[in-house]
Amino acid sequence: MKAVIGNVTIECIVGDITAQADIDAVVNAANAKLLPGGGVAGAIHTAAGPGLAEECRALAPIRPGDAVITSGHRLPNAHIVHCLGPVYGRDEPSDALLADCYRNALRLAEQHQLSGIAFPAISTGAFGYPLAAAAEVALRTLSGEAQHLRHVRLIRLVLANEAAYRAHSETLSRVVLST
Numbered sequence: 001m002k003a004v005i006g007n008v009t010i011e012c013i014v015g016d017i018t019a020q021a022d023i024d025a026v027v028n029a030a031n032a033k034l035l036p037g038g039g040v041a042g043a044i045h046t047a048a049g050p051g052l053a054e055e056c057r058a059l060a061p062i063r064p065g066d067a068v069i070t071s072g073h074r075l076p077n078a079h080i081v082h083c084l085g086p087v088y089g090r091d092e093p094s095d096a097l098l099a100d101c102y103r104n105a106l107r108l109a110e111q112h113q114l115s116g117i118a119f120p121a122i123s124t125g126a127f128g129y130p131l132a133a134a135a136e137v138a139l140r141t142l143s144g145e146a147q148h149l150r151h152v153r154l155i156r157l158v159l160a161n162e163a164a165y166r167a168h169s170e171t172l173s174r175v176v177l178s179t
Contacts (some may be wrong), residue, residue, distance in 0.1 A: 001169035003176040004022045008146035010139070010155045012114030012168045017120050018047035018075060024114035025069070025079035026158075027105050029122045032058040033067070034037060035084055039125045048073035048174035056082065064091040069108045079112060083107045085123030088130065094138050098123055102141040109152050120165050131164060135171040143175050 002011040017026050017040055029040040034056035036045035045052055052073045059068045072078050083101040086094040088109045100121050109117045122138070123129035142155055159165045 001165075001172055003143075004116050004171050005030065005146040007111075008149055008153055008155060010142055010146065010157070010170060010172060012157045012159060012165055014160070014165045015158045016043070017118060018043050018160060020118045020156065021154060022074035023077055023079050023115050023116040023118045023154070025109055025112075025117045025179070026075065027079050027119045027122070028080050028082045028115065029120050029125065029127075029162060030084050032061045032063070032084055034062065040120045044075070048075050050127045052080070056093070059102075065097040065104065067101060067108055069106035069112065073179040077118075077137055079114065081108050081117065083122055085129065088123065088128040094123075094129065095133075098129065098134060098137045099103055099141040102138055103145060106152060108153075110149060115151060116156065117152060118156040118158050121157070121168065123132065123148065131167045132171070135164075135167040136175075138155045139175045140155065140167065143172075 016177045028044045032038050055070045062084045064084050070080050085101050086097040124134045
């Protein structure tokens with residue numbers, strides 16, 4: 001599923017966030033200490049190698065909604081943007097904090113003049129954010145920011161499975177029709 005807003009293409013795919021070779025930066029759904037963990041963070045740290053944890057040490061801790069950028073290390077991407085999404089039901093207001101993740105990641109991409117960035121479904125795994133609600137926040141934020149981007153031309157949502165893909169694709173279709 002793809003949609004074009006202004007000069008920016010937003011697309012949803014099912015895939016592996018660590019295998020997005022045509023993208024300048026991938027987003028890590030990080031923990032506060034920016035350490036390897038499970039899920040997306042574990043996959044990114046494993047693929048990037050031990051140098052990533054070393055570089056992250058100086059940037060931690062981060063708070064919900066924050067984003068920081070590192071080099072891509074052994075990933076095929078020049079950069080990794082690390083975002084700490086909210087733990088659903090604990091970090092409030094969860095919708096504003098989740099929107100901040102996407103917004104702050106795009107700001108870093110713009111500052112570094114990147115043309116493409118790939119996001120996972122932030123906070124929907126171990127942090128328990130309901131998939132449909134997270135998709136709504138993500139796509140409303142990304143589509144709203146797309147109109148203001150000067151460098152970023154491709155925003156890709158790399159989703160872990162068909163259920164996540166359906167939730168994000170349906171939301172993207174609805175959000176684009178309402179803009």
